[in-house]
Amino acid sequence: MGKQVVRLGFLGLGTVGSAVYEVLHRNAEDIAMRAGVDFQVRRIAVAHPEKPRPVPVDRDLLTGNAWEVVEDPEVDVIVEVMGGIEPTRSYLLKAIESGKSVVTANKQLMANRGRELLDAAEARGVDLYFEGSVGGGIPIIRPLKESLAADRITEILAILNGTTNYILTKMAQEGWTFSQALADAQRRGFAEQDPTEDIDGHDAASKLAILASVAFNTRVTASDVPREGIAKISPRDIAYAQELGYTIKLLAIGRNTDDHVEVRVHPVLIPSHHPLATVSNEYNAVLIRGDAVGEVMFYGRGAGGLPTASAVISDIVDIGRNIRFRANGRIRCTCYRQKPVLPAEQVEVPFYLSLQVVDRPGVFARIAGVFGEEEVSIASIVQKSRGETAEVIMITHKTREGQMRRVLDRLRDLPVVKEVSNVIRVEDSEG
């Protein structure tokens, strides 16, 4: 007896779309055995139907008009791999309205308009799955929704951007400057020609918004996530951090308390023995802390056509199983609470500072005086170089962002301080 056929309509056939198409065909037999249904690609919307394709695709399936795919009554599931917020959002809303389930790998869309789309899907009783939007092939959205369903998740610490992790790894291993490492990443295809989205932390912020929404059961959008990029990190900061037993990483951090959630993306010093410190090059990792499970970590390639295709197809398979059992809507939007996001000024972390100061007696006292008056307590203060100008490295105890800003303003006004070269947060929570 033939299996039930689930018909797919693709929006997009770029790197991820082509890989989804390729793997769906290459592993068709296994995928059908696991899903209990057969999948058939019925229609594919592309910007340029005439363009040559890297995978052998039946050209009769191609159309330049996405609405044809969205409105095709013979398409059961939309596979959105075109990206962008509009017109993608309109296509997906229309697809959902007409009873189609949707798989998307679109982090921007989910991080900004996730609520609207998930509400629409829930109201219509269809599935909207988005495993490929975070961490490439690393299973993380489904594990959070299913495998960790028993837990109150209290913390997310994650390396969500491969480009910046590659750059920081090379700076640490080779002693390169940020610009040298960026140029190398661009040569190897790990960074875009315009790398802003990655190096300024936008990409990681969108992914953290999605993860936090799922893990903390309250909606977080990209604009809720304060972020800082890695362009200011110098090889000296990395070397000093290493001496102090730390590694510098761009982390996405989320915390969940009874009253609020806390989310942010910025470079941090983490202890070099921390599981995330050893995640190198373009790899991603997500560490989750739950009240029952303790600490679990998920690790793998956070980008690329094939890994992301693995995630997208896992969503397609799950929807296929739901269609077979008429169980669409089986896993609902997880944002059943509404918690405020803690304002950035109220977040408390230790800080690492590097200062250029006049090298003469009494300078430490002047600097320490400012910290004392602002009630910021110092964990260590070390002079790293001598000369007309001396470099001083400080680490504070936990301090509110707002307090730290006041200290920095006052330090910059001190005649003995020539420059505050860098301020980097420290992450050394142990649960």
Next chain:
Amino acid sequence: MGKQVVRLGFLGLGTVGSAVYEVLHRNAEDIAMRAGVDFQVRRIAVAHPEKPRPVPVDRDLLTGNAWEVVEDPEVDVIVEVMGGIEPTRSYLLKAIESGKSVVTANKQLMANRGRELLDAAEARGVDLYFEGSVGGGIPIIRPLKESLAADRITEILAILNGTTNYILTKMAQEGWTFSQALADAQRRGFAEQDPTEDIDGHDAASKLAILASVAFNTRVTASDVPREGIAKISPRDIAYAQELGYTIKLLAIGRNTDDHVEVRVHPVLIPSHHPLATVSNEYNAVLIRGDAVGEVMFYGRGAGGLPTASAVISDIVDIGRNIRFRANGRIRCTCYRQKPVLPAEQVEVPFYLSLQVVDRPGVFARIAGVFGEEEVSIASIVQKSRGETAEVIMITHKTREGQMRRVLDRLRDLPVVKEVSNVIRVEDSEG
């Protein structure tokens, strides 16, 4: 409107059972929101109903007769946390037969009688879930069945036993002997008073059989897994391995080819930069290689009441969702192929050897001669100590087990070889 109620019957209320009970109550509201149903513990079978309990449990629920739970028509789902093969298997078969879904954390049962139980569940259209049987709280069974459903999984490399990983970590970090580290693990509660099950690799072999069955889509039982324990590992082996850039771990290894599967549990030298090499103390980790996803790793606490309860409850939640949508049987037994297990003699790996030899000229030539005649090629041979007896460390290129055994027999017969102190496999595949 009240939610549908799914009624649970526990078999067992030991460390894991108590933790399941506790977390089900503590996080009841979240668990119900996520599952879309409420859960109610209806009956609990324990060996000694009168015994004091570490968690406050309604004593009216307790019974000394497991059949009462299995046959209770008001129990929808059996939560099996009693362990052992019989009578557990009989209870579960009866429960399945009467239409109950089952959650079990019983690795022994699943590794030995998994097929029988899964076939029964499939025939009856109920669910049999076993996330807690491998890796404690680490999500791994469900990610393999769902998140990696697109992939042809080619390799599993895993640290599946926390006791042995703790012992090897302490030997490496503190220079302790195996016996010292074992005694320390016993003091800290990481090792049983009779540690055989862990240190001889039985525990890891059962878990690997379960993982391989799910990942490779063919049934592997515990008895298919050749295993060696860690009792022979000496602090000197660990030190020599470190000098050569390796870390010694007890690994569970599975490989999947077109023709067969390969499974084994034994100590190995892995490169110290390998993601598994940095997994220390009682932590577990599972590295999976798939043809689309590439390399992904899952890391966390592989044992303990609360982590295992997290896994068990995730299965309960999933079954609750299935009951709500009448979708039980939605994910079927994954063993839809039948592949032979490669005989141990045919497995090919590099070997590390430590030999005690007579310290005089010509000895290397005699030893190397044996390797040459048996067509085993040597990657390195280094003399580590001098004296009347010299210690020699060798690493070979990939060699079949059968060939290696012939070399060892001949070495032991050489008058210049006083002892073959250790033989450890090397794992340095890079995909």
